[in-house]
Amino acid sequence: MINVGISGVGFMGWIHYLAYQKTVGVRIGAICTRNEAKRQGDWTSIQGNFGPPGEKVDVSNWSCYQDFEELISDDSLDLIDICLPPDLHANAAKRALRAGKHVLIEKPMALTAEDCEEIVAVAAENDRQALVAHVLPFFPEYAYLRNAVDSGEFGKLLGGHFNRVISDPLWLGKDFWNEEKVGGPLIDLHVHDAHFIRFLFGMPRAVNTRGRFRGDIVEYCSTVFEFEDSDLVVTSNSGVMNQQGRPFMHNFEAHFEKATMQFSFAALADDPEVSPFKVFDAEGNVQRPDLGSGDPVDSFVMEIQEAVTAIESGVPSSLLGGELARDAIILCYKQAESARNGVRVEL
Numbered sequence: 035m036i037n038v039g040i041s042g043v044g045f046m047g048w049i050h051y052l053a054y055q056k057t058v059g060v061r062i063g064a065i066c067t068r069n070e071a072k073r074q075g076d077w078t079s080i081q082g083n084f085g086p087p088g089e090k091v092d093v094s095n096w097s098c099y100q101d102f103e104e105l106i107s108d109d110s111l112d113l114i115d116i117c118l119p120p121d122l123h124a125n126a127a128k129r130a131l132r133a134g135k136h137v138l139i140e141k142p143m144a145l146t147a148e149d150c151e152e153i154v155a156v157a158a159e160n161d162r163q164a165l166v167a168h169v170l171p172f173f174p175e176y177a178y179l180r181n182a183v184d185s186g187e188f189g190k191l192l193g194g195h196f197n198r199v200i201s202d203p204l205w206l207g208k209d210f211w212n213e214e215k216v217g218g219p220l221i222d223l224h225v226h227d228a229h230f231i232r233f234l235f236g237m238p239r240a241v242n243t244r245g246r247f248r249g250d251i252v253e254y255c256s257t258v259f260e261f262e263d264s265d266l267v268v269t270s271n272s273g274v275m276n277q278q279g280r281p282f283m284h285n286f287e288a289h290f291e292k293a294t295m296q297f298s299f300a301a302l303a304d305d306p307e308v309s310p311f312k313v314f315d316a317e318g319n320v321q322r323p324d325l326g327s328g329d330p331v332d333s334f335v336m337e338i339q340e341a342v343t344a345i346e347s348g349v350p351s352s353l354l355g356g357e358l359a360r361d362a363i364i365l366c367y368k369q370a371e372s373a374r375n376g377v378r379v380e381l
Contacts, residue, residue, distance in 0.1 A: 036112045036113055036345055037061060037064075037110050037112050038061070038112070038113040039065065039066065039106075039114050040065045040115045041066040041102060041115065041116050041117065041118055042118040043117070045082035047117035048082070053338045059339075060113075064110075065093065065096055066098075066100070066105040067100070073093070073098040076091075077091050083281070102129070103129075106129060106130045107133065112135065113137070113341070113345060114126075116137060120144075120216050123139050123144050127144070132160060134160065136164075137157075138166075141166060141167055141169075143356065143360060143362075146363070150360035151360060153360075157356060163344055166358075166359035167337055168226065168230075168359060169337045170230050172334070174333070175297040178295070178311065182295070188313075189291030191288065193267035193269075194234075194268060194269075194287055194289055195268075196231060196286045197270065197285045198223055198224060198271075198283070199280075200274055200282050201277060201281045202275075202276050202278065211251050218248075218253075219273040220252050220273075220366040220369060221363070224272035224273070225362050228270075229358065229361075229362035236261065237361055238259040238261055239380060239381060240378050240379060241365065241368050241381070242257065242379075243258075245273070245370075245373035248274075252370050252374075256269070256270070256271045267289070279303040281301050281302075282300070285297055285309070295314075311323060340353055365381075
């Protein structure tokens with residue numbers, strides 16, 4: 035049984051808590067938060083854009099710390115789940131790894147490629163695993179796509195287009211646009227697709243991005259990813275648009291030799307719109323696979339289970355590994371460089 039300590043009891047800490055209740059082989063042993071009410075089990079102030087709102091939580095069997103150093107000094111804990119604000123990820127991860135703990139870091143891994151690289155190095159030096167909680171590959175539609183790649187059922191994956199756009203996140207304030215706090219749309223939003231593209235296709239040899247800016251931060255951009263394999267055609271759009279009627283949307287179209295896969299979801303100001311996952315096969319059929327309940331918390335359960343398996347087996351996860359998450363951050367910065375200078379940028 036893996037004992038976990040959660041650092042940061044906000045929305046993502048709450049979602050991870052819900053996932054731990056359904057995950058085999060792990061249990062919460064401690065939390066760390068500066069909020070006294072939350073240390074007492076009152077999580078009712080937590081709200082998010084999916085899942086249930088926060089509730090009263092029984093914390094009587096946990097150690098409830100105010101100080102992070104106390105958390106990572108707790109000898110009963112094996113894994114520190116870092117759900118802190120993005121600018122605190124790097125320092126917390128390195129401290130926990132040096133204290134002999136495995137870490138699961140909520141995305142983004144860190145705000146700079148240099149910090150990501152250092153986390154990977156510190157994990158190796160201390161024989162611990164640095165896992166990064168990129169949940170997108172565990173969403174049913176994205177999981178179906180990656181499983182089809184693994185099985186080879188539809189032949190070679192030839193490319194795809196990945197789209198992720200939000201309305202201006204006014205509720206996040208100015209920190210969203212601060213490179214030293216959150217990082218803006220590429221680091222906070224597009225990093226999901228950068229991670230998934232890197233997982234599916236490997237590391238591109240170059241990116242060619244055009245974008246709009248808000249100050250020095252890319253607000254919206256479109257990218258062509260270049261690979262050594264000239265058969266691959268991979269593109270993405272991501273960023274912020276300034277009409278509040280569509281708070282969030284993501285979609286993809288993936289092309290195989292023998293099929294095309296398509297999916298789209300948009301949260302709207304009135305009702306969500308979903309274009310269900312479809313497979314257009316080589317025989318002219320339209321398949322609509324049953325992908326389950328669609329409860330987003332279930333995807334976090336699979337993510338946590340993947341982390342537990344990696345720690346128990348000692349075999350790094352191909353989906354949650356620190357090197358993969360580091361490469362996603364590198365891609366985001368290379369895309370920003372390409373957009374800023376209006377030129378193709380090699381990696």
